[in-house]
Amino acid sequence: MSQISQYILPVAIVLIVGYGAIKKVPVFDCFLEGAKDGLTTSAQILPALIALITAVGMFKSSGALDLFTYALRPVANLLHLPQEVIPLAILRPISGSGALVIFQDILQQYGPDSFIGRVASVMQGSTETTFYTIAVYYGATKVQKTRHTLPSALTADIVGFFMSALAVYWLL
Amino acid sequence: MMSWLFTGMLVLSLLFGILNGRMEQVSISAVNECSNAVTLAIQLAGVMCLWSGLMRIAEVSDLTGKLSRLFRPVMKLLFWHLPADSKAAKAIIMNLTANLLGLGNAATPLGIAAMKELEKISPRKGIASNEMALLVVLNTASLQLIPTTTAALRLAAGSAAPMEILPAVWLASSMSILSGILAAKFFSRLFGKGAD
Known part of the structure; x- marks a missing residue:
């Protein structure tokens, strides 16, 4: 399976460029034109990245996470979510790299094939870094009012977390 | 909404930094993480340009x-x-x-x-x-x-x-x-x- 995934990226790139060449598109000039736009976009999203990553970094190092973990313990018990994965559930939407570190800790401490390890794996594999996505996507536009984006995205995250535990109960 | 989130996280980190006695770490993060964001944006700029270029080819070739x-x-x-x-x-x-x-x-x-x-x-x-x-x-x-x-x-x-x-x-x-x-x-x- 991981063999296949190594092929996807190069094949996709060659497919796009090759198809363009067959259709007699000036592929190199088109690429440069598009890449120039990419550079502008990168500069546009930088302010949003700085704001979000700084805030998340300060939040993480203040130890606020411990309190949230403690506060959510009864909720987790009620829903059969092992409490060892609560820090992962809290960190997953706000920090991709932070979640990765906690995920690796959990795998090391409880083993990847234990119940806790499996729930953490499913959580890690079935959600994305919500805050980062929102900041970067809207950062490239002039949108200030994101309306229902954050509540909807968090709804998806919360359902995803509880379903991770349930799915491991039911399927594995 | 994002303004509330931003303010909320900063206020909470100050509050918990004081309560947990971790103000030193908080202030180190404030300095380090904003530079990390720039590094990340530069890394992202590469893929961003690659895929913007490929996207343009895919558009023109239909x-x-x-x-x-x-x-x-x-x-x-x-x-x-x-x-x-x-x-x-x-x-x-x-x-x-x-x-x-x-x-x-x-x-x-x-x-x-x-x-x-x-x-x-x-x-x-x-x-x-x-x-x-x-x-x-x-x-x-x-x-x-x-x-x-x-x-x-x-x-x-x-x-x-x-x-x-x-x-x-x-x-x-x-x-x-x-x-x-x-x-x-x-x-x-x-x-x-x-x-x-």
């Missing part, structure tokens, strides 16, 4: 048009008001395809391109349209069919069957995506025409 005809039923279901052959619709399809294939690095630039196209046709400037919100929600949930990074980390940690989580991942992520879509459709009414 590869995106071919893909969009293939995905038309899905698009009709999710993005009701978006004309299927619009530039925005094509960009969204490229973004969703990249997500499904697990090309996370490609999905971000393609998704941002789609956001910009959606912004161009949005009637109310500065306010997210329902289509923009839905696209972001789809990207905050995971559409990836094979979670390769997670599987690789499981393998590295000595798992006997790193891929055994697949059915559970599919169930959890499809329920998560479904509830995200429903929430986006439902909440869009609550948040009216621009209340934040």
Whole structure:
């Protein structure tokens, strides 16, 4: 399976460029034109990245996470979510790299094939870094009012977390 | 909404920094993390340029048009008001395809391109349209069919069957995506025409 995934990226790139060449598109000039736009976009999203990553970094190092973990313990018990994965559930939407570190800790401490390890794996594999996505996507536009984006995205995250535990109960 | 989130996190980190006696770490993060953001943006600029360039080739050669005809039923279901052959619709399809294939690095630039196209046709400037919100929600949930990074980390940690989580991942992520879509459709009414 991981063999296949190594092929996807190069094949996709060659497919796009090759198809363009067959259709007699000036592929190199088109690429440069598009890449120039990419550079502008990168500069546009930088302010949003700085704001979000700084805030998340300060939040993480203040130890606020411990309190949230403690506060959510009864909720987790009620829903059969092992409490060892609560820090992962809290960190997953706000920090991709932070979640990765906690995920690796959990795998090391409880083993990847234990119940806790499996729930953490499913959580890690079935959600994305919500805050980062929102900041970067809207950062490239002039949108200030994101309306229902954050509540909807968090709804998806919360359902995803509880379903991770349930799915491991039911399927594995 | 993002302003509240930003303020909230900063106030909480000050509060907990004082309570936990971790003000030194908090202030170190404040200095370090903003530079880390720049490093990240530079790393991102590479893939951003690569995929913006490839996207342009796919547009001119009408590869995106071919893909969009293939995905038309899905698009009709999710993005009701978006004309299927619009530039925005094509960009969204490229973004969703990249997500499904697990090309996370490609999905971000393609998704941002789609956001910009959606912004161009949005009637109310500065306010997210329902289509923009839905696209972001789809990207905050995971559409990836094979979670390769997670599987690789499981393998590295000595798992006997790193891929055994697949059915559970599919169930959890499809329920998560479904509830995200429903929430986006439902909440869009609550948040009216621009209340934040």
